[in-house]
Amino acid sequence: MSVVIETRTQATSTRGRRVRDIAHAIGSRSWLIWVAFLAFIVICAVFGAKIAPHDPLEQSLLDRLKPPFSTTDNGFHFLGTDALGRDLFSQVIKGARLTVFIATVSMLIGSVIGISLGMAAGFYGGIVDRLIMRLAEAQTAMPMFLVAILLIILLGPNVINLVLILPTLVWPTFARIVRAETLRLRETPFIEAAVAVGCTGRSIMWHHLRPNLLSRIVVLGVISTGQVILAEAGLSFLGAGVQPPDTTWGLLIADGRQYLATSWWLTITPGIVLGLTVLSLNMLGRRYANLAEARR
Amino acid sequence: MSATVANRARGAAPLLDVSDLTCSFVTRSGDVRAVDGVSFSIAEGQSLGVVGESGCGKSVTALSLVRLFPPTSTVRLSGRVEFDGLDLMHASEAELRSVRGRQISIVFQDPLTSLNPVIPVGEQIAESVRLHLGFSRKAARERAIDLLSRVGIPDPQQRVDDLPVRFSGGMRQRVMIAIAIACEPKLLIADEATTALDVTIQAQILALLDQLRRDFGMALMVISHDLGVVSAICDSVQVMYAGVIVERGPVRRILEEPEHPYTRGLLRLVPRLDTMRHHRLRPIPGQPPRFLSEQTGCRFLPRCEHATDRCHETPPLIDVGHRHSSLCWLTDDKMRSEADSLAPGAGR
Amino acid sequence: MLRFLVTRLRDGFVVLLLVLVVVFFLSSVVGDPAEAMAPADSTPEQIQRLREQLGTDKPLAEQAVDYFGGIAHGDFGESLWQQRPAIDPVREALPATIYLSIAGIVAAAILGTVAGIIAGTRPNGIFDRVANMIAMAGISVPTFWLGMVLIVIFAVRLGWVPTSGNIGWKSIILPATAIGIEHGGRIFQLVRSGTFDELNKPYVLVARSKGLAGRVVVWKHILRNAAVLIITTIGWEYVRLWGGAMIAVEVVFAWPGIGQLVINAADRQDFPVLQAGIIVAGLFVVLSNLVVDTFYRVVDRRLQVA
Numbered sequence: 001m002s003v004v005i006e007t008r009t010q011a012t013s014t015r016g017r018r019v020r021d022i023a024h025a026i027g028s029r030s031w032l033i034w035v036a037f038l039a040f041i042v043i044c045a046v047f048g049a050k051i052a053p054h055d056p057l058e059q060s061l062l063d064r065l066k067p068p069f070s071t072t073d074n075g076f077h078f079l080g081t082d083a084l085g086r087d088l089f090s091q092v093i094k095g096a097r098l099t100v101f102i103a104t105v106s107m108l109i110g111s112v113i114g115i116s117l118g119m120a121a122g123f124y125g126g127i128v129d130r131l132i133m134r135l136a137e138a139q140t141a142m143p144m145f146l147v148a149i150l151l152i153i154l155l156g157p158n159v160i161n162l163v164l165i166l167p168t169l170v171w172p173t174f175a176r177i178v179r180a181e182t183l184r185l186r187e188t189p190f191i192e193a194a195v196a197v198g199c200t201g202r203s204i205m206w207h208h209l210r211p212n213l214l215s216r217i218v219v220l221g222v223i224s225t226g227q228v229i230l231a232e233a234g235l236s237f238l239g240a241g242v243q244p245p246d247t248t249w250g251l252l253i254a255d256g257r258q259y260l261a262t263s264w265w266l267t268i269t270p271g272i273v274l275g276l277t278v279l280s281l282n283m284l285g286r287r288y289a290n291l292a293e294a295r296r
Numbered sequence: 297m298s299a300t301v302a303n304r305a306r307g308a309a310p311l312l313d314v315s316d317l318t319c320s321f322v323t324r325s326g327d328v329r330a331v332d333g334v335s336f337s338i339a340e341g342q343s344l345g346v347v348g349e350s351g352c353g354k355s356v357t358a359l360s361l362v363r364l365f366p367p368t369s370t371v372r373l374s375g376r377v378e379f380d381g382l383d384l385m386h387a388s389e390a391e392l393r394s395v396r397g398r399q400i401s402i403v404f405q406d407p408l409t410s411l412n413p414v415i416p417v418g419e420q421i422a423e424s425v426r427l428h429l430g431f432s433r434k435a436a437r438e439r440a441i442d443l444l445s446r447v448g449i450p451d452p453q454q455r456v457d458d459l460p461v462r463f464s465g466g467m468r469q470r471v472m473i474a475i476a477i478a479c480e481p482k483l484l485i486a487d488e489a490t491t492a493l494d495v496t497i498q499a500q501i502l503a504l505l506d507q508l509r510r511d512f513g514m515a516l517m518v519i520s521h522d523l524g525v526v527s528a529i530c531d532s533v534q535v536m537y538a539g540v541i542v543e544r545g546p547v548r549r550i551l552e553e554p555e556h557p558y559t560r561g562l563l564r565l566v567p568r569l570d571t572m573r574h575h576r577l578r579p580i581p582g583q584p585p586r587f588l589s590e591q592t593g594c595r596f597l598p599r600c601e602h603a604t605d606r607c608h609e610t611p612p613l614i615d616v617g618h619r620h621s622s623l624c625w626l627t628d629d630k631m632r633s634e635a636d637s638l639a640p641g642a643g644r
Numbered sequence: 645m646l647r648f649l650v651t652r653l654r655d656g657f658v659v660l661l662l663v664l665v666v667v668f669f670l671s672s673v674v675g676d677p678a679e680a681m682a683p684a685d686s687t688p689e690q691i692q693r694l695r696e697q698l699g700t701d702k703p704l705a706e707q708a709v710d711y712f713g714g715i716a717h718g719d720f721g722e723s724l725w726q727q728r729p730a731i732d733p734v735r736e737a738l739p740a741t742i743y744l745s746i747a748g749i750v751a752a753a754i755l756g757t758v759a760g761i762i763a764g765t766r767p768n769g770i771f772d773r774v775a776n777m778i779a780m781a782g783i784s785v786p787t788f789w790l791g792m793v794l795i796v797i798f799a800v801r802l803g804w805v806p807t808s809g810n811i812g813w814k815s816i817i818l819p820a821t822a823i824g825i826e827h828g829g830r831i832f833q834l835v836r837s838g839t840f841d842e843l844n845k846p847y848v849l850v851a852r853s854k855g856l857a858g859r860v861v862v863w864k865h866i867l868r869n870a871a872v873l874i875i876t877t878i879g880w881e882y883v884r885l886w887g888g889a890m891i892a893v894e895v896v897f898a899w900p901g902i903g904q905l906v907i908n909a910a911d912r913q914d915f916p917v918l919q920a921g922i923i924v925a926g927l928f929v930v931l932s933n934l935v936v937d938t939f940y941r942v943v944d945r946r947l948q949v950a
Binding site for chain 3: 137138140141142143144145146147148149150151153154226230233234237238239240250253257260261264267268271274275276278279282283
């Protein structure tokens with residue numbers, strides 16, 4: 001009389017397990033959705049208004065504040081129209097360009113600064129290390145967002161200034177991670193061997209550290225891009241970002257705010273697009289991090 | 297506490313009776329069988345040793361008794377486990393909880409991580425006393441102090457409120473034992489309880505376990521990879537290999553007249569003063585199988601120096617007398633030839 | 645311990661000084677406040693007069709002495725728009741911001757911790773997956789946008805709570821929820837992984853071997869171990885809140901706090917108020933940082949010192 005008992009510390013019937021296997025199969029491929037969405041955003045950013053169904057600036061006061069899926073004399077408005085009768089979908093596509101541009105460039109500048117300073121701190125140590133890391137620490141202990149607002153207002157709100165100021169929000173994380181990794185790698189035998197055979201500091205850093213750091217930097221870069229998009233949206237929303245007629249998603253959200261009670265889609269839809277973009281970046285960043293971790 | 301007397305068996309029934317226990321871990325790539333049809337029993341007050349290499353299923357056997365598995369695992373169990381008249385295999389989770397810590401306690405391997413680092417040791421002991429015996433907070437604390445002194449912790453009055461970091465490894469294992477005996481269980485399982493300790497501390501802990509067994513009249517199940525540890529405090533031993541019991545018998549018999557080639561291999565790993573000069577410690581070549589497949593035949597076959605063609609058939613468990621038995625064709629041969637020589641001409 | 649506190653106080657003071665220097669020099673070196681403040685059609689004479697009024701016509705060193713000396717006495721200059729000390733409106737706005745920050749972090753802490761522990765003890769279960777997705781979404785959208793979504797649903801459509809301002813206890817619900825979802829999302833992720841790590845430690849098996857119910861094991865044994873991580877995480881999120889995350893939320897909900905004040909001051913080019921607001925916010929960042937660090941240090945030492 002042997003009776004089979006299933007102990008489940010986790011609920012798993014056979015059927016439940018099959019459902020979970022399917023969920024797992026879908027889950028393991030869900031990254032394709034995020035890649036596809038990002039590809040769509042990048043296409044919008046590259047081609048901008050050229051692929052928009054309407055001229056994003058074309059006004060039509062008769063067709064103002066139409067809800068999504070409306071059809072007017074000008075045609076079909078997927079996401080509705082704004083207070084001046086402009087097609088919201090076309091504006092979102094147009095906004096992608098500047099949003100993506102500012103985020104990418106700021107992230108690149110911030111990462112280059114962060115990586116260089118982090119490597120220097122980790123490799124040279126001593127006073128260089130202390131100075132750089134103190135600066136990074138002090139900066140994260142500051143109300144940076146408010147300081148950024150002050151800076152933008154003083155320098156004037158425009159794209160160039162945004163791209164100069166946003167990297168300051170990004171670099172400390174890069175510096176911290178790169179420094180930690182540099183310190184760790186410096187102790188490993190192959191770097192010690194490289195020093196022993198007479199490699200100079202710079203060539204060591206370039207040839208030996210970089211490949212080991214690459215995957216972590218990529219992950220951080222992907223996630224930081226999302227963070228910069230959020231920061232830029234915040235600044236633009238508060239009036240310390242890009243100014244019309246330029247537009248970003250953050251500005252679209254801000255523009256729609258006064259019609260929130262009646263025409264909610266003006267605010268909600270650009271936010272959804274922005275949120276999905278950042279979400280895609282976060283999901284892909286995390287997935288890549290998990291893969292890199294598993295390979296290690 | 298109430299469910300334990302469900303169907304108390306008659307007179308001479310052993311305290312713990314396990315038959316045909318099988319345990320598999322469910323993984324994505326299929327079931328992994330860790331214990332494959334193990335049967336044994338422990339009488340009240342008896343002390344049984346379970347020996348084998350790591351991964352042979354000895355710990356899983358013990359954990360299966362009270363269905364204590366890592367929270368993220370799914371496990372398939374079958375067989376019969378009867379403890380003090382209670383059918384543990386079919387007991388509900390609540391019934392099992394009333395057995396764990398009350399009737400059956402376990403002392404685990406690593407004393408450094410087995411105690412909760414942020415809870416004072418006294419509270420960790422008092423916890424099960426309050427749960428199972430319904431002691432008040434104050435009475436449980438007194439009991440904890442009493443238990444600490446029992447397991448040989450000096451200054452128990454002061455130490456009772458200390459966090460585990462303030463104890464050394466050996467002391468922590470004493471605390472673990474205090475937790476385990478807090479409710480005077482009928483069966484104490486020591487799962488590699490001395491493996492992580494220094495040799496001298498190891499001897500002290502073993503002596504303590506033996507002492508407590510006598511004081512409380514509890515049964516002891518000592519799980520170890522080390523025959524030396526088991527022989528120090530156990531009456532009988534069973535040797536496990538790849539999820540099955542390959543040999544069992546009284547400690548003395550196993551040490552002096554091992555039957556199974558695997559047991560003999562294990563014995564060669566125990567340093568002995570009298571043979572040291574002639575033998576070097578000789579490890580058994582090869583590795584135990586990682587996954588138990590459905591193949592028939594002797595599990596030890598790939599590593600056995602006496603293997604013959606017959607070993608592709610599953611050997612029977614042969615009784616060699618003196619409560620000693622072995623799962624090997626060699627034993628079978630030996631018994632046949634002995635029977636032949638004793639009664640020439642007579643069939644078996 | 646004393647040495648630790650002294651070092652930390654010194655560090656905090658240095659950071660605060662850095663904020664002051666940044667704010668001051670940015671204002672006077674990078675830009676010309678008078679020019680930024682003056683109406684677009686001002687004559688050079690008018691701008692010059694404004695400079696004199698602000699004191700920005702003096703040499704930089706003198707300005708710095710004046711400014712820092714003033715701040716040492718609690719004088720942040722005159723508000724240009726309100727014709728009264730710049731610190732006054734900041735002081736008036738401070739309680740509302742503190743109130744919102746505490747309500748927000750409490751919401752975030754409850755959401756993040758409870759969900760994180762439940763998800764962490766049942767990894768890959770339905771709850772874990774759903775909560776994980778919500779947390780990911782929560783940290784991927786702007787908080788101010790989340791606030792507007794909440795306004796549309798709960799204030800405009802359902803009419804349960806006021807859309808904006810600070811009128812009665814219902815006003816706090818939406819802004820605190822918006823902060824709670826975003827910051828709770830980050831707390832969730834850390835608490836979840838922390839709980840999951842604890843779950844597989846041997847002491848959990850030992851606790852269960854005593855016959856304790858799963859519930860007790862989780863909420864007593866695991867929670868006490870994860871507590872340091874949880875409280876520190878909540879502390880860091882509180883610091884982040886002061887670092888800027890709250891400003892846009894205040895603006896969205898027309899919450900009469902420092903964020904709103906600073907943005908209004910920026911609109912009106914009222915630099916003294918803007919500077920005072922940033923410095924006071926900086927003070928709170930530094931203070932909350934100090935508290936979190938000290939807490940961590942105290943608890944950590946209690947656990948490590950043998």
